[in-house]
Amino acid sequence: MKYSYIARQPILNKEKQTVGYELLFRDGPQNTFPEIDPEQATSRLLSDHFLSTHYEALGDKLGFVNFPYQSLINRVPTLFPSGNLVVEILEDCAPTAELLEAVKEMAKLGYKIALDDFIPSKEWKAFLPYISIIKFDIRQVSIEKAAMFIMRLSGTNIEFIAEKVETYEEFEQARTAGFQYFQGYFFSKPEMITRKSLEPSFMAVVQLITEISKENINYAAIESLISKDVTLSYKLLSFVNASSIVRTKIHSFKQALVYLGEDKLRKFISLVAIASTQNSKPDYLYGLSIQRARYCELVGAKLDQKLESGQAFLTGMFSLLDSLLDRPLEQIVEEISVDDSVKDAIISHQGALGDILALTVAYEKAEWDEVNGYCNKLALDQETLSECYDESVKWTAELLSVKTN
Template sequence: MSNSEFFIGRQPIMNRESKLYGYELLFRGGFDPNEAVFDSGQEATAAVIHNSMMGLGLESIVGQHQAFINFPESFFLSTETPCFSPDNIVVEVLEDVPPTEDVIEGIKVLKGQGYIIALDDFVFKKRLVPLIQLADIIKFDVQYVKPENIPALFTKVKQITNVKIIAERVETKEMFEVCKQAGADYFQGYFFAKPEVISGKQLNVGRHNLILLLEKISDDNLHIDQLIEIVERDVGLTHKLMKMAEQYRSLSMPEFSSLRDVMMLFGLKRVQSWATLVSMSILDDIVPEVFNLARTRAVFMRSLAQHEGHGAVDSYYLAGLFSMLDVILQQEMEDALKQLPINEEIKFGICKGENSYGQLLAIAKQFESASDHGINTDHVKLYMKALSEVNEVRF
């Protein structure tokens, strides 16, 4: 299969006026909104980030609202820079994460980088005071708490720090009113909405390329050009990196025209984190010939652009690589490209074929149709060279 279906659950979090504040994003392996079977919290978190940010795109799922994502202990012990932006992300510390010195230090680093910290399913214990002092938000599961005990519970933590409180599992109007009167700032539960499951299609990644990438990111002498060389071979890896970059790109930044643009924005440390996350959330895939055809177009169009004296030749590679997204994702091309933060000229060339990107793409397609009408001999040499290069490095 050239692409696979993914699922992600989301449940709204409302403010005191019953208006949307954010969504908790949940691991789901299918359409059942209440079923989540996974081997480890680390893998579940990786899947949620992968599916939300590199699948549909975070904005499509939460808009401009906050995205609450559960993180296990290992995340707070990692020295890697997170590959996702702190914008719109709330880092939920799972209830079984112990308040060790290393965990506390990891949370301090994240707060320094701008991440909002929430404590999930919180139960008050004296040893958790260091976590309370660092938290921006605390989530209380109120389902099994007696209504008369809730005000004292909320007051107790607010005496320690000026923290926001989310009342979780609010199932009835009566419980909503009790929690609201007790000082809760936000609310989550069946009274507002049950979790819903969103699904989509995502591009698979060639296992060989992923292994090469993981080998490179462990190299202390790694150079960004080495990463570009590996990522650009694979439509799936390139697409996922572009989708992740969408979350980082501010409105004042120009749209990307090449992988180098994205890599320079991310920096090596975030790219290393991104590659690790992708490896945790992707299964082995069989990649069909359509991926090799897209890569051949990319190599050929870059060579042809250089031959004809066009500038920014890497942008032609990107155009070729994404020129078959409609086939791979089984979408209209405009929809497939819509949420990618790439140059509008590239998108226009792929969709309309009326600028230099479209013209060079048309030449590539001429070879694919086995038409020899008016084919330039120099173009033949370049295309045969592109075929040879792609066949040397199979997915």
């Protein structure tokens, strides 16, 4: 049995910077492990994925991983480096003496231990000296109740994560209540609706992305757009000169474009796109727009239905413009020159592109039943989705490791 479904969800700090990811492993849309013991499944999934693609993609971020009871008793987490692993004790684990011994031992070895979906009770009191992080699901424990518990533990080194934070209001309330970290989809929704217009530099980026989505790239048009924007010009030359393929310094736009080629040009323009919005935005939101674009593109290429090259990439890239610009998507897409099929997919998830985008969003949120439904509709298998997701994560991590400013 191959366990294909893997997703990761970001954990942000008070400044909305990504500090880690919760890595979510499932065998399929049923969210269960029907043919294998959960402990064995966890171990296998960790060895298959945490030490390969996702470990590599974590970089200097923490990886939060759920461990079932027996895995903890068997000290399975100690098979992995302690540096960026956070061991999450699942909410259905009983606070037994043998679990306490395991927690003590792992904490002594330098592992960060977290209590997941925590509901305060006296049975867990003995564990607290060995716990680094407590996660409250604010749908189960209100922010007000959590705040009282946080206050009682204010003299300890325990840090707190608010889970299921869906709005900026909840983010602000949780931050005021004493939470240091936040998990949820508040970062991918517009903070407020304003009448801010598209700035010239961002408009140029939109035009560039439209150009690279075409079947035959028009290098003259791209050179013309880049040459009119000082920031883009500087970033292009910096990007090319930082590339390992360059033997001598590049000084002209035309020379730079020739060196880059189509694939690297797409990477460069994608990277500039995410860096051309407000500095106050969560860093993960920029990365997510790139990852989503790449994932949509990869999934689109697997369909029997022939899609125009680059359209799926555009759909993913532009699907978060409302959050990046704090404006309704309906307004934004009217101001940019993209195909109606892309507009319909972004606004109302219509057509094949809309199905790909809906599948992508469901995968990001680990909504496996939804994922399975779109799998069937698009005639895709789990393994294909997993491979596409892994590749999009790695592609984005590689892209963001290039310094362009």
